[in-house]
Amino acid sequence: MLVIEKKVLLICSLCSRTDAMRDQRESAKTGLEKQAAKMLALSQQKLPPIKVGQNVVVKVPDVDRGRLAPRNVLAVVLSVNESGLYKLGTKKGALERIYTSALSSGSKQRFVICHCKRYCNTKRCNCRSKEVLCNSKCHNSSACKNK
Incomplete structure (x- = not known):
């Protein structure tokens, strides 16, 4: 028991x-x-939702591009799915894949240029004030601390 x-x-x-x-x-x-x-x-x-007709920049994978081909392609949003995926089109035609908002970022199509004579280490520098790194369009070979 x-x-x-x-x-x-x-x-x-x-x-x-x-x-x-x-x-x-x-x-x-x-x-x-x-x-x-x-x-x-x-x-x-x-990543706020992208509207139809808005320009976006799509990164091209390294495998799919040549040495001198551009790293990004400018595209336009053609349509949006019910699941929030985007159909994109370029000058050459519509892209086969559909993209998420993480893969394609909105393009402002504006460049920030500073034309500083040296260093770029104060807020007077247009690039530094907008928290953007200086690039080749800003100044040629002068010493820059914002690269």
Whole structure:
């Protein structure tokens, strides 16, 4: 009779363990769902939706381009899916793939140029004031601390 009672107690402890594991799994699932919702909200804040007709810059993978080919292609948003994916078109025609907003960023089509004579280390520098690094369009070979 004592042996039977131990088996019953053993089974009850197994049941309680499985119940505890089930509860932990459900709480982990709800935690993951909350985290996913939070990540989606943050990405939508960082990458606002792109409108149809807006210009975007699409990065060309290194495998698909030659040595002298441009790294980026200027494209226009043709349409938007119900799932938030974008169909893009260029001068040569529509692109085969559909893109997310993370792959294509909005293009402002403006260059910041400073024409500083040396160093570019104060806020007078147009590039530094807009928090952009100087490039080859700014100044040729003068010493620059904003490169």
